[in-house]
Each structure stands twice: as C-alpha cells, then as structure tokens.
Amino acid sequence: EAQVTQNPRYLITVTGKKLTVTCSQNMNHEYMSWYRQDPGLGLRQIYYSMNVEVTDKGDVPEGYKVSRKEKRNFPLILESPSPNQTSLYFCASSSPTSVPPDTQYFGPGTRLTVL
C-alpha cells in the first residue's frame, strides 16, 4: 500500500529535550516536505526536499532541522524544542511522475506538545 508514515503519532516532551520525528514514504517520490498546522493559520511549510541531499527552507524553518540521506526518509529534528513548537506536524511527499503529478500525499500527522 502506497503511504507516508510518521512516528511518533503523539509526543509530549519538555523544553530543550532534543527530539526527532521520522517520516518515510514508499512511493519513490522525489519531493518531501514538513508542515505544521496551527489553528487559524492553516498549514505552513517548514522545510522541503527536492531529492536526496537537497533541502530548502519553507516559510517557518526557525528551530527545525531536516536531513535527506535516503530518498524514502525525511526526518524532522527539533534540537531544543520550545512551547511555541507545540503543533500538529505533517510530512508529505510528491513527484512530477506521480498520478496525479505534483500532488502531495500526507502522512497521518504527529501531535507534539512541548511543556
């Protein structure tokens, strides 16, 4: 089954404790992205990657890091989480050759709470 998986689905942590949210897709998509969703703000792009070892900042990259060492994986790293990073996070992937092309396929979301 074609899918994007994220782990963990729920996470409660404390300020300053480094964490990683994993994202993996099995569709051989070139493009992967991370978004955060906050009430009244919609989805905002944090980082995106156009292929292995190619990443770029989205609209709200501060406080986040990403890496793309393998095509299928795109982890989101919070080196020192703060309460304003409490949010719902989505990973997504897409490809110009997917059907339909350039359509984002989303993971199930990760609910992060930083105390």
Added chain:
Amino acid sequence: AQTVTQSQPEMSVQEAETVTLSCTYDTSESDYYLFWYKQPPSRQMILVIRQEAYKQQNATENRFSVNFQKAAKSFSLKISDSQLGDAAMYFCAYIPLDTGNQFYFGTGTSLTVIP
C-alpha cells in the same frame, strides 16, 4: 509573495443541499496547480480535487466541482448533495510549477453538515 486566502472560516449546509467554499490566491506565475484538501476529524489530509492552471475546463470529481477563474485568481469548491461525511476542514492549496515543490495553503474552512 504567494498567498492563498480562504475568507470563510466556517460554513454550514443542510444535508443534500449544495455549498460553495471560496478561495482566492495571489501569484505572478502563469503555470501552477490548485488543490482542495479535506481534513476530517481523523486529521488525515485527503485530496478532494485538483486543477491545472493551463486547463480552462473546471475539474470535477463526483459531487465535487470547482469554479476556476484564472483572471480573477479564484478557485471555489462546490459540494453537491452534501452528506454527513463531508463535514471536515477544507484547505485550498497552490503550487507554482517552476519553483520546486513549495506548497501554499489557505487557513481552512470548517464545514458543518446539518442533518
């Protein structure tokens, strides 16, 4: 700057009736895609419908159709014969074709379906 505006934070519709959700976008690009995504209470992001900017014909998917007005930069979603399962948050999204894979989302419209 690319922006997507959904001016209706909340909408409601009687079951079996028709409702239209509005979306406008701001861009200087000529080639792009537009999307409507549905987010039910499960939080999963589900693609509803997709429109290529170069196509004049409005996209249709069963009970869902769009009214795409390129000159006006308007992309509204019409839901016919509304069903209880249509209750969800709906997001309009835009991607320019020549800037990688950076998606822009609106802030969402929460749709309630009244039995």
